[in-house]
Amino acid sequence: MSEVSEPAGIIKRALSREFVVLRRRELEKTLRELEKATKYIKSLCGPEDCGFLVCQAQIRLLRELVAPKSVSREIDELIRRRLAELEGREYDAVEEADYEALKREYHRLVREADRLKKLLEKRGTRRKLLQLTRRILEEMGLERVGDRLREVSAEILRRWKDSKDDAHLYINLLELEKKKAEASRRLEEIRLKRKPE
Numbered sequence: 001m002s003e004v005s006e007p008a009g010i011i012k013r014a015l016s017r018e019f020v021v022l023r024r025r026e027l028e029k030t031l032r033e034l035e036k037a038t039k040y041i042k043s044l045c046g047p048e049d050c051g052f053l054v055c056q057a058q059i060r061l062l063r064e065l066v067a068p069k070s071v072s073r074e075i076d077e078l079i080r081r082r083l084a085e086l087e088g089r090e091y092d093a094v095e096e097a098d099y100e101a102l103k104r105e106y107h108r109l110v111r112e113a114d115r116l117k118k119l120l121e122k123r124g125t126r127r128k129l130l131q132l133t134r135r136i137l138e139e140m141g142l143e144r145v146g147d148r149l150r151e152v153s154a155e156i157l158r159r160w161k162d163s164k165d166d167a168h169l170y171i172n173l174l175e176l177e178k179k180k181a182e183a184s185r186r187l188e189e190i191r192l193k194r195k196p197e
Contacts, residue, residue, distance in 0.1 A: 099190055106187055109180040116173040125166040132159060133174075145174060 084090065120126035136155045137143065145152050153171045160167040 102183060102187055102190070106180065106183040109176055109183055113173060113176045113180055116169055116176065120166065120169055120173065123163075123166055125162060126170070128162070129156070129160070129166065129170040132156060145178070149174060149178060 117126060120129065133145070133152065133156060136152055136159070137145065140148065140151070140155075142148060142152075153174065156171060157164070157167055
């Protein structure tokens with residue numbers, strides 16, 4: 001079998017860099033490669049092709065990374081880099097950005113979960129839905145909802161006799177709690193890796 005054709009090679013190289021931290025020059029090179037790959041896919045298959053859409057998403061992401069930073073972003077990054085240096089750890093801009101995004105996401109999830117809990121309590125259905133969930137979990141032989149959220153949710157909807165709105169709000173709450181637990185686990189992981197002061 002012959003080697004991969006040049007356009008396919010460009011696509012493969014470009015897409016293999018999806019989650020790799022690259023320096024600006026490499027980002028710009030990858031951006032050019034993705035643009036070439038997009039043109040090639042478009043010429044062969046048309047703009048509806050899945051590969052084209054993947055390349056377009058990659059290009060948007062890379063343009064954001066290559067875009068010139070504002071002065072405040074530059075200063076923030078310099079401060080974070082200096083703090084990391086003083087703490088005796090290596091500064092990773094992508095990891096730091098992920099950490100900040102994760103903190104914001106966790107905060108948003110906590111606020112939204114609290115809002116839904118209060119709303120269900122105000123409507124007087126949260127306690128009843130909790131009791132129904134406990135019965136369902138006992139029947140399924142589970143202690144927690146965990147990875148069986150879809151099955152438990154379906155059973156809640158089947159058995160709930162009151163307003164379906166409340167059932168849907170409660171299921172939204174269960175989904176939020178699951179996301180919140182995952183974000184909490186990831187935050188704890190990151191924070192435990194950091195050196196103590």
